[in-house]
Amino acid sequence: MTGQVRTVDGRVAGRRGQATRQKLLDCLSEMLSSSPYRDVKVIDVARKAGTSPATFYQYFPDVEGAVLEIAEQMAAEGAGLTELLAGRSWVGKSGWQTSQELVDGFLEFWRKNDAILRVVDLGAAEGDKRFYKIRMKILNSVNNSLADAVAELQAKGKVDKDVNPAAVAGSIVAMLAAVASHQKGFQTWGVKQAELKPNLALLVHLGVTGKKPTK
Amino acid sequence: MTGQVRTVDGRVAGRRGQATRQKLLDCLSEMLSSSPYRDVKVIDVARKAGTSPATFYQYFPDVEGAVLEIAEQMAAEGAGLTELLAGRSWVGKSGWQTSQELVDGFLEFWRKNDAILRVVDLGAAEGDKRFYKIRMKILNSVNNSLADAVAELQAKGKVDKDVNPAAVAGSIVAMLAAVASHQKGFQTWGVKQAELKPNLALLVHLGVTGKKPTK
DNA sequence: ACTTGTCCTGTCATGCCGTCAGCTTACCGA
DNA sequence: TCGGTAAGCTGACGGCATGACAGGACAAGT
Numbered sequence: 001m002t003g004q005v006r007t008v009d010g011r012v013a014g015r016r017g018q019a020t021r022q023k024l025l026d027c028l029s030e031m032l033s034s035s036p037y038r039d040v041k042v043i044d045v046a047r048k049a050g051t052s053p054a055t056f057y058q059y060f061p062d063v064e065g066a067v068l069e070i071a072e073q074m075a076a077e078g079a080g081l082t083e084l085l086a087g088r089s090w091v092g093k094s095g096w097q098t099s100q101e102l103v104d105g106f107l108e109f110w111r112k113n114d115a116i117l118r119v120v121d122l123g124a125a126e127g128d129k130r131f132y133k134i135r136m137k138i139l140n141s142v143n144n145s146l147a148d149a150v151a152e153l154q155a156k157g158k159v160d161k162d163v164n165p166a167a168v169a170g171s172i173v174a175m176l177a178a179v180a181s182h183q184k185g186f187q188t189w190g191v192k193q194a195e196l197k198p199n200l201a202l203l204v205h206l207g208v209t210g211k212k213p214t215k
Numbered sequence: 216m217t218g219q220v221r222t223v224d225g226r227v228a229g230r231r232g233q234a235t236r237q238k239l240l241d242c243l244s245e246m247l248s249s250s251p252y253r254d255v256k257v258i259d260v261a262r263k264a265g266t267s268p269a270t271f272y273q274y275f276p277d278v279e280g281a282v283l284e285i286a287e288q289m290a291a292e293g294a295g296l297t298e299l300l301a302g303r304s305w306v307g308k309s310g311w312q313t314s315q316e317l318v319d320g321f322l323e324f325w326r327k328n329d330a331i332l333r334v335v336d337l338g339a340a341e342g343d344k345r346f347y348k349i350r351m352k353i354l355n356s357v358n359n360s361l362a363d364a365v366a367e368l369q370a371k372g373k374v375d376k377d378v379n380p381a382a383v384a385g386s387i388v389a390m391l392a393a394v395a396s397h398q399k400g401f402q403t404w405g406v407k408q409a410e411l412k413p414n415l416a417l418l419v420h421l422g423v424t425g426k427k428p429t430k
Numbered sequence: 431a432c433t434t435g436t437c438c439t440g441t442c443a444t445g446c447c448g449t450c451a452g453c454t455t456a457c458c459g460a
Numbered sequence: 461t462c463g464g465t466a467a468g469c470t471g472a473c474g475g476c477a478t479g480a481c482a483g484g485a486c487a488a489g490t
Contacts, residue, residue: 007467014467016456036341038253038279043446052470057448064253118340125333125396126251132400143404160427167406167414174397175390181340182389185347189358191382199382206421212375222437229436231487258477267439272479 007058021059023049025073028066033115037122064123071120071134074113078138081109085145090153090205096213099205103176103197106142110180118181143173149208159210172207176200222273236274238264240288243281248330252337279338286335286349289328293353296324300360305368305420311428314420318391318412321357325395333396358388364423374425387422391415 005013005021013021027048031040040063046053060066084105088098110117123131146169153159179186179200186196205213220228220236228236242263246255255278261268275281299320303313325332338346361384368374394401394415401411420428 011467014456017468020468036343037337041446042448053447054449054470054472055468058468062448114340118337121340122252122333122337124400125329125336127399128251132403135400136403162413163417164406164410164414166404167401167411168418170401170404170406171390171394171411171415171418174393175386178389178393179386184342185339185350186382186385188347188351189381189385191379191385195379196382196386198377199379200386202378203383203386203418203422206425207418210421210427212425226436229487232437235437256477257479268478269439269441269480270437273438277479 008061009058013059017059020049020051020055024051024056024059025066025070028063029070029116032067032070032119037119067116067119068130068134070116071131074116075134075137078109078113079141081105081138082141082145085142085149090149090209092214095209096201096205096215099201099208099213100198102142103201103204106176107180107183107197107200110177111183114181117177121177121181139173139177142176143169146172146208153209163210168207172204175203223276224273228274232274235264235266235270239266239271239274240281240285243278244285244331247282247334252334282331282334282338283345283349285331286346289331290349290352293324293328294356296320296353297356297360300357300364305364305424307429310424311416311420311430314416314423314428315413317357318416318419321391322395322398322412322415325392326398329396332392336392336396354388354392357391358384361387361423368424378425383422387419390418 005018007013007017024045028040028045031045031048042056042063043053045063045066046056049056056066060069084102085098088101089095090098120131120135124135143166147165150159150163150165150168154161154163154165179196183193183196187193202213205211220233222228222232239260243255243260246260246263257271257278258268260278260281261271264271271281275284299317300313303316304310305313335346335350339350358381362380365374365378365380365383369376369378369380394411398408398411402408417428420426
């Protein structure tokens with residue numbers, strides 16, 4: 001029951017309209033990858049989509065509105081990140097594997113959607129609740145699972161009592177997101193992609209379990 | 216020897232000119248805190264500074280150019296973050312203290328400069344080398360110290376050999392930066408500022424030494 | 431008072447924004 | 461088949477930001 005897709009002035013969009021709308025979104029997505037967010041103009045998106053600016057405004061209130069739409073679509077996919085953690089173990093060798101796969105999946109997802117995620121991150125940091133919510137939606141899936149894992153280990157006495165599972169999980173997730181969006185940066189620091197992953201996985205494992213992984 | 220401050224058309228700026236220039240920078244700084252980066256317009260900055268857009272363009276090529284200037288100033292201050300780590304120990308109780316003070320200082324610095332740091336982060340993520348360099352300048356001070364600390368512990372055999380100091384240090388620094396810029400976010404996750412810090416410090420300590428701190 | 435170089439702004443061409451009226455196209459029922 | 465209705469698109473327009481320039485205001489030294 002998401003309701004039908006509607007134009008700004010309230011008409012319901014038909015087949016053709018939806019196609020145009022999607023084309024505009026696709027073109028916007030491309031533009032976000034190739035030029036700074038600040039310089040993305042409605043007219044450029046429209047031109048790229050082979051239509052006119054007026055058409056753009058029929059479907060979106062402004063660039064930001066369209067960006068939110070793209071972000072929403074991505075967030076829906078991003079919910080799949082939960083599977084990286086569902087039912088996984090954090091003890092012994094399988095704990096190390098869980099950690100590695102989480103890092104792998106996370107970095108991959110971020111790499112695929114880096115342009116839009118940059119903008120979402122900015123919006124969230126600027127305090128825009130709409131972007132903030134989307135960021136939460138993506139990170140929550142991972143965050144909650146991690147927090148649960150920590151809490152569980154804590155209940156078994158394997159993790160100190162004064163640890164706050166939510167704080168630790170949140171920090172780890174933030175780290176993953178930050179490293180992912182500055183992946184290129186590490187190369188300039190003399191750290192190769194392939195080297196980065198296991199070290200990141202190590203930090204994740206340490207954070208969750210408080211112990212070095214058994215490899 | 217940074218050379219004198221110059222206008223866009225090559226004149227050297229005198230006392231009065233420098234004052235106006237600085238006022239424009241200050242106003243821009245304020246605007247960045249109060250409105251989204253994308254919506255910051257030259258005309259608004261000029262109005263706020265009680266001058267005209269033409270004056271702005273005399274000193275800066277565009278908004279981005281002025282932002283770089285502000286960022287540069289901040290980066291100079293940020294170099295002081297090194298002191299949070301210079302000559303500190305990572306063993307025993309003092310290790311725990313080092314970790315705590317690092318987190319404290321880092322979050323504080325970020326909180327003070329959050330608006331401009333947001334923009335720098337975005338610019339860097341978008342691949343703009345000028346922003347990237349500034350981000351490095353700030354983080355390098357901390358990053359290098361951390362990497363050294365890890366390498367040292369590694370030489371003493373207290374940290375596994377297959378750990379890459381640069382990768383670990385970079386990831387930790389990225390975590391600090393990310394958590395700092397989304398501090399508000401944690402509150403919505405039910406994590407209070409005061410709770411966040413020790414948990415973050417714990418993660419830092421774990422990452423650097425591989426062991427839980429002795430408190 | 432006059433000169434000199436700094437500093438600021440009025441003005442202008444250009445281009446994007448965001449809206450509207452109006453035209454074209456697709457769909458549907460009679 | 462035909463006409464009605466709603467969807468879909470665009471040209472055109474006022475408004476505003478951009479960025480450049482030339483000329484006027486101002487301070488400081490002579």
